[in-house]
Amino acid sequence: MAGLLNALPGAVAQGLVWGIMAIGVYITYKLLDIADLTVDGSFCTGGAVCAMLLVAGWNVWAAMLMALIAGLLAGLVTGFFHTTLKIPAILSGILTQLGLWSVNLAIMNMKANQALNVNNYEMFVSLRYLQDVQKGIRPFWQHPVFTVGIFTLVLIGVLYWFFGTELGSSIRATGVNAHMARAQGINTDRNKVLGLMLSNGLVALSGALLAQYQSFADINMGRGAIVIGLAAIIIGDVIFSRIFRNFGLKLLAVSIGAIIYYVVIQSVISLLDINSNYLKLISALIVAVFLAVPNLRGHVHRHGHREAHHA
Amino acid sequence: MLKIENITKVFNPGTVNENVALNRLSLHLKPGEFITVIGGNGAGKSTMLNCVSGALRVDEGRILIDGVNVTGLPEHKRAKYIGRVFQDPMMGTAATMQIEENLALALRRGGRRGLLPGITRREREIYREKLKILDLGLEDRMSAKVGLLSGGQRQALTLLMATLQKPKLLLLDEHTAALDPKTAAKVLDATERIIQQDELTTLMITHNMRDAIRYGNRLIMMYAGRIVVDVSGEEKKHLTVEQLLELFSRTSGSNEVSDKLILS
Numbered sequence: 375m376a377g378l379l380n381a382l383p384g385a386v387a388q389g390l391v392w393g394i395m396a397i398g399v400y401i402t403y404k405l406l407d408i409a410d411l412t413v414d415g416s417f418c419t420g421g422a423v424c425a426m427l428l429v430a431g432w433n434v435w436a437a438m439l440m441a442l443i444a445g446l447l448a449g450l451v452t453g454f455f456h457t458t459l460k461i462p463a464i465l466s467g468i469l470t471q472l473g474l475w476s477v478n479l480a481i482m483n484m485k486a487n488q489a490l491n492v493n494n495y496e497m498f499v500s501l502r503y504l505q506d507v508q509k510g511i512r513p514f515w516q517h518p519v520f521t522v523g524i525f526t527l528v529l530i531g532v533l534y535w536f537f538g539t540e541l542g543s544s545i546r547a548t549g550v551n552a553h554m555a556r557a558q559g560i561n562t563d564r565n566k567v568l569g570l571m572l573s574n575g576l577v578a579l580s581g582a583l584l585a586q587y588q589s590f591a592d593i594n595m596g597r598g599a600i601v602i603g604l605a606a607i608i609i610g611d612v613i614f615s616r617i618f619r620n621f622g623l624k625l626l627a628v629s630i631g632a633i634i635y636y637v638v639i640q641s642v643i644s645l646l647d648i649n650s651n652y653l654k655l656i657s658a659l660i661v662a663v664f665l666a667v668p669n670l671r672g673h674v675h676r677h678g679h680r681e682a683h684h685a
Numbered sequence: 686m687l688k689i690e691n692i693t694k695v696f697n698p699g700t701v702n703e704n705v706a707l708n709r710l711s712l713h714l715k716p717g718e719f720i721t722v723i724g725g726n727g728a729g730k731s732t733m734l735n736c737v738s739g740a741l742r743v744d745e746g747r748i749l750i751d752g753v754n755v756t757g758l759p760e761h762k763r764a765k766y767i768g769r770v771f772q773d774p775m776m777g778t779a780a781t782m783q784i785e786e787n788l789a790l791a792l793r794r795g796g797r798r799g800l801l802p803g804i805t806r807r808e809r810e811i812y813r814e815k816l817k818i819l820d821l822g823l824e825d826r827m828s829a830k831v832g833l834l835s836g837g838q839r840q841a842l843t844l845l846m847a848t849l850q851k852p853k854l855l856l857l858d859e860h861t862a863a864l865d866p867k868t869a870a871k872v873l874d875a876t877e878r879i880i881q882q883d884e885l886t887t888l889m890i891t892h893n894m895r896d897a898i899r900y901g902n903r904l905i906m907m908y909a910g911r912i913v914v915d916v917s918g919e920e921k922k923h924l925t926v927e928q929l930l931e932l933f934s935r936t937s938g939s940n941e942v943s944d945k946l947i948l949s
Contacts, residue, residue, distance in 0.1 A: 536800075540793055543782075543803035547790050550779040557738070557777065558846070559764035559794040 383504060385640035387518035389633030390526055391499070391583045392602055396632045397529065397625050398576030399603030405537075406549040406569045408456075411467035413577045413603060415474030416448035417596030420578025421585035422481040425488040428495045428586075438498070438582045445578025446571045448474060453567030478593055487592040490585065497586040498525075518587060525583075526629050529576070534622040545569050577603075598654055605661040606632035612667055635660070686886040687714040687737065687854050692746030694732055694910075706732040708910035709746070714854075719880055719887040721897040723929075724907035730890045733907070734856050737888070739763040751853050765795035768847030768885075770840060770860040777843030780832035784823060784842065787831055788812045791846035815845055819875060837868035841875055848879050855880065857889040861896075873900065894926045906933055 395417060402410040420441040427437035448470060455466035482488045492502045499518045506512040514520065536542045547555045548565040555562050577599070585591040610624075610631030618627045642648065642656055694707040706729045714720060724730050735741040737748055739760035747756045750766045771777050778787050789804035792811075809827065816824035819841050823834075831839060840860055847855060857876065861869035877900055880887050891897050897904055904921050906914035906929070913936040916924060 538803050539800045540798035540803050541800060543786060543790060544793075544798045546782065547779045550781050551776070553771070553776050554779055555790075556740075556760045557764055557767075557769045557771075558790050559761050559796075560790070560798070561759075561761045 381640050381644055382637065383508070383517075383519060384501065385636040386633050387499075387501075387504060387522060387587065388584075389636035390519060390522040390629065391580055391587055392599075392636065393580075393606060393629035393632035394522075394526060394529060394583065395577045395580035395599055396603040396606035396628045397526075397533070398573040398580065399600065400607050400625065400628050401533075401569055401573040401576070403604065403607060404549075405546055406566060408463040408549075408566070408570070409467070409600075410449075410452060410570060410573060411464060411600055412448055412452045412470045412474070412570070412574055413467075413599045414596045415471035415478065416445045416574040416577045417581040417584075417599040418478045418591070418593060419444050419448055419474055419481065419596075420581030421591035421595050422478050422488065422581075422593075423578070424582030425490055425585045425591035426481055426483075428490055428497070429488065434496060434498050434586070438579060441582035442575045442579045445575040445581075448578065449571035449574030450567060452574070453570040456570070457563035457566055475593070482591065482593070486594075487590055490589045490591075492589050499583055499586050500589065501587055502589070522583065530622055530625045530629070533625060537621060541568075598657060601657060601661050602632070602635065605635045605657070605664055608661075608664045608668070609634050612664065686716045686718070686751055687712070687888075688747075688749040689713070689733070689737065690747045690749070692733075692736055692743040692748065694729075694736055694741060694743055698744075705910055707736065707743070710911055711746075712905070712912060714886050714888070716886055717884045718903055719885075719901035720889065720903045720905055721901040722888060722890045722905055722907065723892070723894060723897045728907040729910040730907050731858055732910075734858050734888060734890060737854070738767055738769055738856055766853040767856060768794075768850075768852035768854070769856045770843045770847050770858070772859040772862050774836040774839040774843070774863055777846065778831045778839050781830055783828050784816075784831055784834075785809060785812055785827040787842065788815075788846060788849060791849045794850045815849070818878075819845060835868075837864050837872055840864065840872050844872065844876060844879065848883060848885065851883055851885070853886065855885045855887040855889075857887065859890050859892060862892055876900075894929055898924050898926070898929070906936075908933070908936070 395413065399410070399413060402408045423444045424437045424441040427440055428434065452466045452470040455461045455469055456463050461469070479486070490497070492500050499521050501518070503512055503516045504518050507514055507517040537546060544555065544560045545565045545568060547558070547560060548562045549569070552562045581596060584595060607628050608631070610627030613634070614623070614627035614630070618624050638660065639653070639656065643650060643653070648656070689710060689712040691709045691711055692707055693705070693709055696702070696704040696706055710729070710733065722730050732741065736743050739755070739758060743756065747754060749755065750763070753766070755763050755766070769777070779790070785804060789808060792808060812827060813824045816827070821838050821841055823838065823842065831842065834842065844860070861872050864872060873896060879885070887901070889901060898921070902921065903917035904914070904924070905912050914932050
């Protein structure tokens with residue numbers, strides 16, 4: 375139990391970092407109705423780019439910006455496969471993800487991982503900062519929960535603004551009803567590409583944060599990212615859909631969903647003392663449960679809904 | 686306003702399912718003309734509309750709107766000139782978006798969509814006034830999701846969206862077929878009112894012969910991808926359903942009139 379309490383701030387911080395990735399997944403999965411598997415690759419791309427640039431002496435914000443741009447490009451490739459080459463979205467994402475494996479290795483000079491010594495670089499977020507704050511060596515505002523929390527709120531604010539603009543609205547319309555969108559003069563193909571780019575940009579940014587947090591980038595760091603993203607979205611939806619109607623709050627729900635996911639995973643590991651090799655299996659099972667909940671609930675309620683419609 | 690010149694559209698060419706949907710079809714619409722289109726199933730009515738809107742590409746021939754050759758333009762670029770209402774009430778609106786958001790998307794048809802606000806306060810006043818004219822009480826529910834509306838309300842809203850930016854051409858593809866008779870009549874009346882007010886050049890497909898005679902100032906009947914009857918002016922005004930059926934069997938050389946045509 376004590377182990378769990380000690381691990382909690384770390385779980386919350388990690389959840390916040392992955393929450394940004396989940397918000398990226400939300401854009402494709404919920405707004406564009408595309409299950410984009412690029413993220414498993416682009417998450418690592420972001421981490422790799424950020425780590426290599428930090429090692430090369432770049433400023434952390436510049437490194438994160440480049441990670442974001444790398445993610446945008448990954449999304450662009452998937453978008454090109456899907457819209458120009460007419461390859462189904464899910465397959466387009468898998469193709470990019472596969473290709474990114476090699477790209478990510480190349481970014482890291484053909485090594486499977488790149489360590490970041492926290493003493494050598496000024497980073498935005500790090501597990502060490504969390505420990506330092508707990509020891510009282512650093513001011514509280516350098517606590518990862520605080521910094522990533524503020525960062526997330528700023529991102530949600532920007533996204534809230536963007537999806538309220540003419541362009542942002544047209545991207546939402548593309549996802550809801552492409553027929554209607556085209557009839558209203560909206561270039562649906564271009565919007566899908568833009569959405570995929572924005573999504574993977576955020577995913578890569580999240581990867582850049584995780585690389586800093588854990589002090590290394592690793593070729594496997596994005597494996598299963600899409601599952602975590604979906605889990606966060608669905609957990610957030612199951613818990614908050616009745617109270618959070620506003621778009622900004624819905625994004626916040628995704629971030630909170632990611633935190634809950636990490637706390638649950640951490641609890642399972644600490645309390646049951648399970649070999650961490652079973653982490654992926656546990657993740658898959660937890661996500662399967664959360665994916666099933668809305669469907670099962672819908673099954674029970676369906677009759678009631680129909681009657682309501684006829685009335 | 687609209688010139689269709691010798692367009693041909695073949696589905697599944699070179700297979701056993703080959704189907705010539707449009708066969709060297711030509712049609713000219715003068716500005717302000719309101720044409721009703723009838724014909725049996727598979728006559729090519731919807732295919733013609735879809736070729737004009739750009740949802741389908743023609744195999745041969747040209748399509749010009751107000752002198753502009755749009756044959757090679759994708760659907761979203763042609764939308765600058767065209768307002769559309771579909772048969773399926775689900776198709777013309779974004780269900781999970783608000784009524785006012787849908788209208789705001791329609792107001793920007795043909796324009797560039799940048800980083801300006803997607804909707805402004807001043808627009809809302811315009812929408813409120815326009816929705817009042819529909820007389821469905823939607824002006825008080827502008828922030829409601831469109832998915833909550835009935836089929837008739839959605840079609841009326843789609844009609845408003847199609848004409849919010851005055852289109853050079855209005856395409857109506859059996860837009861009242863999915864509605865109950867009373868609602869259909871209401872939507873049709875609103876349609877006629879808007880068309881007359883804005884003097885819109887219109888192509889309206891219908892399965893209902895009476896509606897085809899009652900509305901519009903020109904009537905065409907299609908059969909096997911061609912126009913087989915084309916009446917306008919006084920002649921159209923005095924047309925009866927019986928005459929129309931007679932005309933149909935004479936020109937098409939067939940008694941095969943779809944059940945739907947007779948029943949409606």
